[in-house]
Amino acid sequence: ETGVTQTPRHLVMGMTNKKSLKCEQHLGHNAMYWYKQSAKKPLELMFVYNFKEQTENNSVPSRFSPECPNSSHLFLHLHTLQPEDSALYLCASSQDGGQTLDTQYFGPGTRLTVL
Amino acid sequence: QKEVEQNSGPLSVPEGAIASLNCTYSDRGSQSFFWYRQYSGKSPELIMFIYSNGDKEDGRFTAQLNKASQYVSLLIRDSQPSDSATYLCAVKGGNTGKLIFGQGTTLQVKP
Numbered sequence: 320e321t322g323v324t325q326t327p328r329h330l331v332m333g334m335t336n337k338k339s340l341k342c343e344q345h346l347g348h349n350a351m352y353w354y355k356q357s358a359k360k361p362l363e364l365m366f367v368y369n370f371k372e373q374t375e376n377n378s379v380p381s382r383f384s385p386e387c388p389n390s391s392h393l394f395l396h397l398h399t400l401q402p403e404d405s406a407l408y409l410c411a412s413s414q415d416g417g418q419t420l421d422t423q424y425f426g427p428g429t430r431l432t433v434l
Numbered sequence: 435q436k437e438v439e440q441n442s443g444p445l446s447v448p449e450g451a452i453a454s455l456n457c458t459y460s461d462r463g464s465q466s467f468f469w470y471r472q473y474s475g476k477s478p479e480l481i482m483f484i485y486s487n488g489d490k491e492d493g494r495f496t497a498q499l500n501k502a503s504q505y506v507s508l509l510i511r512d513s514q515p516s517d518s519a520t521y522l523c524a525v526k527g528g529n530t531g532k533l534i535f536g537q538g539t540t541l542q543v544k545p
Contacts, residue, residue: 361438362478362522362535375532409477419465419526420485423533425477 321345323426325410331432332400340395340429342410350416351393352423353385356407368393369416400433407431437461438525440536448544453510455539457523460504467499467506468524471517472538478522481508513543 323344332338344351353365367375368387382404384396393410407430411423439458447453455469466485470478484490484497484506496509506525510517520538527534 359537361537362524364532364534367532407477421466421526422468422480422483424480425470428477 323410323412323424325408325426325429327429328427329430329432331434332397333434334400334402336400337396337398339397340408340410340431342393342395342426344391344393344410344412344424344426346412346424348412348414348424349390350413350421351387351390352411352413352416353393353395354409354411354425356409356428358406362409366395367416374416397431400431402433405431405433436536437527437534438523438536440521440523440539442537443540444542445539446542446544447513449513449515451513451543453513453517453541453543455508455510455521455523455541456505457507457525457536458505459523459525459534461525461527461534462501462504464501464504464525464527466526467497468526468533469495469497469506469508470522470524472520472522474519481521510541513541515543515545517541518543 350369355363366385386394407428409428410426413423468483469481472478484499490497494511498507522538523536
């Protein structure tokens with residue numbers, strides 16, 4: 320595997336379900352990100368981890384819970400979601416999120432549908 | 435005022451023409467600027483980045499940055515149908531360090 324991978328690629332869940340999204344980066348980076356992309360809206364940053372420490376929580380509802388056990392893996396735990404949470408969830412990684420000259424690379428995304 | 439603004443388009447150009455995509459930003463302290471390409475149903479793919487005022491060329495792509503006017507543009511020379519996609523402008527904020535994305539401009543290159 321190379322670059323940034325995400326699983327599952329597609330997920331359909333009910334509002335009472337609990338599921339997790341997984342992201343893994345094979346680039347040796349130290350920062351990882353979760354973004355949400357809804358139709359007709361710009362990419363929205365959700366969470367940032369830099370050297371395994373959460374450095375950003377962009378006012379995300381508590382039904383989304385991130386976990387970063389090490390610099391290569393990032394999870395997004397989902398519970399009691401709402402239909403409006405249906406979107407493409409993108410993971411990204413970069414060398415060092417604290418640096419100005421830092422470039423983010425995206426995974427393929429998970430298409431989430433909440434029924 | 436949106437932090438990063440792009441015309442959503444669609445911008446339609448004939449094959450072989452130059453496509454010009456524009457982006458303006460509000461944070462005067464922004465220091466780094468990125469262009470991503472996103473095909474329908476796919477994730478964003480980095481095309482190029484620019485940090486200094488002026489032009490930066492990479493193959494058929496040229497990024498232009500004017501910090502005084504707070505705009506960044508992407509020129510695509512010899513446009514091909516395969517360039518048809520949504521182009522996202524992203525700006526790294528001066529204060530927060532967060533990458534802020536525009537809504538994207540949809541480009542259509544017609545054979």
